[in-house]
Amino acid sequence: MxxxxxxxxxxxxxxxxxxxxxxxxxLFTLQPLLNLLALSFTDPSKVPGFSGLSIIPDGVSxxxxxxxxxxxxxxRGLFNSIWMTATSVCIGVFGxxxxxxxxxxxxxxxRRLIFILVLVTIVFEPGIIPDYFLMxxxxxxxxPWSVIMYKAISAWYLIILIRFFEEIPKELLEAAELDGxxxxxxFWMVVLPLAKPALATIALFYLVLHWNEFFRSxxxxxxQSKWPLQVVLRQFVIEGDKIAIVGANNANNxxxxxxxxxxxxxxxxxxxxxxxxxxxxxxxxxxxxKGTMSGALKG
Amino acid sequence: xxxxxxxxxxxxxxxxxxxxxxxxxxxxAGGLPADSLQQAGGFLRAVRQWWPYYAMMAPGLLFFFIWHxxxxxxxxxxxxxVRIIPPxxxxxxxxxxxxxxxPIFYQVLANTLIISGMKILFVFPVPIMVALLLNEVRNGKLxxxxxxxxxxxxxxxxxxIAGVFIALLSPTDGAVNQVQQAMGFGTTNYLTNTGxxxxxxxxxxxxxxxxxxxxLYLAAIFAIDPALYEAAEMDxxxxxxxxxxxxxxxxxxxxxxxxxxxxxxxxxxxxxxVINFQNDVNASVIDILDTYxxxxxxxxxxxxxxxxxxxxxxxxxxxxxxxxxxVSKRLTGKGxx
Numbered sequence: 001m002x003x004x005x006x007x008x009x010x011x012x013x014x015x016x017x018x019x020x021x022x023x024x025x026x027l028f029t030l031q032p033l034l035n036l037l038a039l040s041f042t043d044p045s046k047v048p049g050f051s052g053l054s055i056i057p058d059g060v061s062x063x064x065x066x067x068x069x070x071x072x073x074x075x076r077g078l079f080n081s082i083w084m085t086a087t088s089v090c091i092g093v094f095g096x097x098x099x100x101x102x103x104x105x106x107x108x109x110x111r112r113l114i115f116i117l118v119l120v121t122i123v124f125e126p127g128i129i130p131d132y133f134l135m136x137x138x139x140x141x142x143x144p145w146s147v148i149m150y151k152a153i154s155a156w157y158l159i160i161l162i163r164f165f166e167e168i169p170k171e172l173l174e175a176a177e178l179d180g181x182x183x184x185x186x187f188w189m190v191v192l193p194l195a196k197p198a199l200a201t202i203a204l205f206y207l208v209l210h211w212n213e214f215f216r217s218x219x220x221x222x223x224q225s226k227w228p229l230q231v232v233l234r235q236f237v238i239e240g241d242k243i244a245i246v247g248a249n250n251a252n253n254x255x256x257x258x259x260x261x262x263x264x265x266x267x268x269x270x271x272x273x274x275x276x277x278x279x280x281x282x283x284x285x286x287x288x289x290k291g292t293m294s295g296a297l298k299g
Numbered sequence: 300x301x302x303x304x305x306x307x308x309x310x311x312x313x314x315x316x317x318x319x320x321x322x323x324x325x326x327x328a329g330g331l332p333a334d335s336l337q338q339a340g341g342f343l344r345a346v347r348q349w350w351p352y353y354a355m356m357a358p359g360l361l362f363f364f365i366w367h368x369x370x371x372x373x374x375x376x377x378x379x380x381v382r383i384i385p386p387x388x389x390x391x392x393x394x395x396x397x398x399x400x401x402p403i404f405y406q407v408l409a410n411t412l413i414i415s416g417m418k419i420l421f422v423f424p425v426p427i428m429v430a431l432l433l434n435e436v437r438n439g440k441l442x443x444x445x446x447x448x449x450x451x452x453x454x455x456x457x458x459x460i461a462g463v464f465i466a467l468l469s470p471t472d473g474a475v476n477q478v479q480q481a482m483g484f485g486t487t488n489y490l491t492n493t494g495x496x497x498x499x500x501x502x503x504x505x506x507x508x509x510x511x512x513x514x515l516y517l518a519a520i521f522a523i524d525p526a527l528y529e530a531a532e533m534d535x536x537x538x539x540x541x542x543x544x545x546x547x548x549x550x551x552x553x554x555x556x557x558x559x560x561x562x563x564x565x566x567x568x569x570x571x572x573v574i575n576f577q578n579d580v581n582a583s584v585i586d587i588l589d590t591y592x593x594x595x596x597x598x599x600x601x602x603x604x605x606x607x608x609x610x611x612x613x614x615x616x617x618x619x620x621x622x623x624x625x626v627s628k629r630l631t632g633k634g635x636x
Contacts, residue, residue: 011538014538015435018432018435018436019436022429022432022433022436023445025429025445025449025509026445026448026449028506029448029449029451029452029506029510030448030451031474032463032464032466032467032474032506033463035466035467035474036463036466050472051472051474051477052466052467052469052473052474052475052476052477053474053477095358095359095362096359098355098356098358098359099355099356099358099360101352101355101356102352102353102355102356102359103356105352108349108352109349114356114360117363117368118363120367121363121367121368122620123617123620123621124371124613125613125616126370126371126373126374126606126609126613127370127374127592127605127606127608127609127610127612128589128592128593128596128597128609129374129376129592129597129606129609130370130371130374130376130606130609131373132596132597133373133376133602134365134366134369134370134373138365149362149366150366152366153359153362155363158359182351183352183355184351184355211456212454212455212457212458212459213456214456214457214571215570215571215574219593230456230458230459231458233458233459233462234458234575237458237461237462237465238458238461238462238465238575263466263472266466267466269462270459270462270463273456273458273459274455277454281451281454284454285446285447289446289450289514
């Protein structure tokens with residue numbers, strides 16, 4: 001690449017323009033989020049005049065966060081989201097790994113047929129109404145298991161793992177067989193440890209997928225007490241159901257949560273929902289970025 | 300834009316081949332010789348050799364059967380009259396006739412096509428440009444910071460993104476309207492305006508995916524042989540000439556693959572996005588096939604009609620995806636799977 005010293009003034013201007021354009025994109029990406037974060041920490045008395053452009057809290061207060069985190073609906077939503085996501089990720093990672101291991105074995109009778117049957121599910125999706133009736137028939141409606149099981153194994157992540165397992169050097173597997181390991185032991189003691197980075201990537205994929213899931217929860221779960229956080233957030237922010245968070249009694253008497261500006265409450269709710277994603281974001285950057293880059297390089 | 304993470308990575312990894320049994324048979328580590336399966340008693344031996352693998356695959360196979368194949372059977376409802384007391388009555392194509400003779404259906408279909416078309420035109424090129432710009436940033440640290448920032452929205456749910464945009468576009472204290480007012484343009488309620496709501500879908504999709512989708516293009520750019528750039532520099536090529544004659548030709552296959560992939564998703568237009576931006580005022584212009592199915596089926600209770608609409612989308616969608624896969628494989632050597 002051309003060294004700095006050989007750059008002409010025109011090239012330097014070009015470079016500044018390129019970096020500025022990207023920094024504008026960064027601003028466009030982060031400003032709306034930082035504005036809401038600042039809003040959620042702003043002194044409640046100053047929220048009404050808080051500008052949509054500002055990204056610095058006007059007088060710091062944690063009232064909004066404290067009130068929301070003590071709110072039974074929010075707590076229940078958090079609890080539901082956490083346990084449902086955790087269960088889904090465990091089922092997803094193990095189910096996908098076990099199936100991918102079998103399907104990656106060359107010579108497995110029926111391998112091609114199974115592969116095609118999996119591909120069909122990617123191509124042909126009969127829609128939400130048949131899914132709904134299946135849940136009804138299985139008696140899973142209004143239970144968290146309808147949401148947990150519905151996308152438990154993703155055909156795409158399955159294909160990724162199959163490709164990964166196919167790359168495992170067969171000498172390693174032969175060595176395990178010579179040591180008298182049966183296929184279960186080989187899987188547990190050789191394949192899984194080798195696949196740790198791939199499994200971590202898949203686990204993160206599933207985690208983001210399930211944490212962000214709202215539509216199936218919305219249609220399968222009638223009981224508000226079973227809702228994950230995304231649906232609680234949706235009811236409050238998208239459908240504008242103020243009472244859901246503020247409470248009818250508070251709203252009528254203008255006490256408690258009703259005294260906090262609704263904008264700040266909404267901003268706080270949004271941030272509580274994305275907090276876990278922010279917490280694992282460094283890991284996401286590490287694994288997703290590397291995975292996608294190496295995949296494309298290989299292809 | 301609508302491609303999931305798994306799909307993108309799988310497409311990137313894939314050589315586009317379903318494994319062929321004959322090619323790989325006999326390569327099993329320390330297994331039986333390849334011919335054994337064809338010999339007498341081969342079946343029993345195959346069972347003895349392979350049952351542990353089937354046992355391990357069983358939960359997955361069961362999952363795919365129940366959650367993907369039973370719904371296909373349930374979809375027969377599209378050809379039935381649903382009765383409160385079973386059994387349903389077979390009515391053939393009557394539901395489809397009703398569907399195809401309803402003006403709302405065509406409105407919904409048109410909305411879907413318009414929104415998908417707008418996204419292909421205005422969202423698809425953005426990550427390509429972002430990747431080209433990112434590639435010009437020589438300072439690795441600066442590039443890393445920019446990337447970390449612009450990838451973030453991809454990992455947020457549409458509920459969150461819609462919440463962010465509702466705040467951003469608020470007529471009273473949203474940033475956009477505040478800027479607009481300061482410049483003397485007055486305020487616009489973008490979310491309830493039928494003329495602007497589709498653009499809100501486009502812009503929010505750009506917000507969500509411009510960064511993350513550039514990653515695949517960036518990977519393709521990094522895979523270009525550096526010797527090509529050196530040769531171009533020897534010839535005295537400027538920055539733009541290098542982009543035009545080396546970088547862009549180098550990523551054309553990736554662009555083509557992702558373009559075709561997106562074409563295969565044309566009838567989707569992203570339910571998760573639309574359902575969070577929909578309200579009573581704007582519904583007429585952003586009611587898409589999926590939201591129509593949802594409303595008809597689960598709100599109105601027109602199960603058979605909704606299933607028929609869903610099946611229509613599924614069949615056309617299947618044709619689109621398979622066609623796009625075949626076209627992509629022929630043109631670029633890479634398929635959807």
